[in-house]
Amino acid sequence: MKAIVYNGPRQVNVEEVPDARIERPTDVLVRITTTNICGSDLHMYEGRTDFETGRVLGHENLGEVVEVGPAVDRVRVGDVVCIPFNISCGFCANCEKGLTAYCLTTNPEPGMAGAAYGFADMGPYNGGQAELLRVPYGDFNCLVLPDDAKEKQNDYVMLADIWPTGWHATQLAQVEAGDSVVIYGAGPVGLMAAYSATFKSASKVMVVDRHPDRLAKAEEIGAIAIDDSRTSPVDQVMELTDGLGADRGCECVGYQAHDPQGHEHPNMTLNNLVKSVKFTGTIGVVGVFVPSDPGSPDDLFKQGEIAFDYGMFWFKGQKIGNGQCNVKHYNRQLRTLIHEGKARPSWVVSHELNLDDAPDGYEHFDRRDLGWTKVVLHPGELS
Incomplete structure (x- = not known):
């Protein structure tokens, strides 16, 4: 064959x-x-x-x-x-x-x-x-x-x-009717998470990416496109949520997350979610992370470790759910x-x-x- x-x-x-x-x-x-x-x-x-x-x-x-x-x-x-x-x-x-x-x-x-x-x-x-x-x-x-x-x-x-995985992201984040949701990543899974959030009657769905075609796809289902190459995505989320942060957040990028300049940071989207989600908010992580990544430019993540903003995560009383669907x-x-x-x-x-x-x-x-x-x-x- x-x-x-x-x-x-x-x-x-x-x-x-x-x-x-x-x-x-x-x-x-x-x-x-x-x-x-x-x-x-x-x-x-x-x-x-x-x-x-x-x-x-x-x-x-x-x-x-x-x-x-x-x-x-x-x-x-x-x-x-x-x-x-x-x-x-x-x-x-x-x-x-x-x-x-x-x-x-x-x-x-x-x-x-x-x-x-x-x-x-x-x-x-x-x-x-x-x-x-x-x-x-x-x-x-x-x-x-x-x-x-x-x-x-x-x-x-x-x-x-991809659709069950996107749905799973919203389940891990505990999305409910009326919630505001921020999704990092407008690849297929991130788009499916946005799609799932709309099925759950989220009041506002924000999708962070920098690829115009992917952001345009998000807008087709009524999501708000946030281009992180223009200005801080955290600032944009805070502005759209009256300074409170989103009720729920979804990580749909994983360990090969890149900044707008093309530099890889495995902790970038996780820490941006801690900053973007409100006090007592909930985060769901379905982007792939691995136990070790010898090819990573990040010395910590070569061993599967990341510099996670745990202090702020704890201080804000947030919850996180993660894993494969x-x-x-x-x-x-x-x-x-x-x-x-x-x-x-x-x-x-x-x-x-x-x-x-x-x-x-x-x-x-x-x-x-x-x-x-x-x-x-x-x-x-x-x-």
């Missing part, structure tokens, strides 16, 4: 690799028709993780079931499914609590919890930027889609990661919003490419080229 293979920093290629196949009785085999390039793929693309060369990328996947293992009971050949990026068993202590991002059985690395497709340090599984994908524990991990899946697949594929906790309800015509998360999509064009897509998306807000790949078509 064709697949997108990582061959080193900024080197991804379309290659022929062995077909994905059923390996265990509980597996489902999916012919991928829609798969996304995610912002977190760029950490691996840029060589900032220990992702092994020769592995297939891709954790935002949708397609048609072509084969099921003999122990699969619910999922049927011909079903169109969206697959959470979390690979979870459904029966461990964490999965039973709904904490599927921290499955205790699917990552064979000792002392680790949580697995994902085509992702560094999250198990040995290949990704779905390919023609076929093996889905372990298919009955548990496949979200079967309604009969409008073919015409809405660019919407439904967002249920694999438990996709299955949200994807069914969000699927219903799409099916009933209440939501169209594909509004973030800027480019649809064939699998063969993925290397160009990675290059443009990694450079944040104007207009490249979200890239969808189509290895095949739904029947």
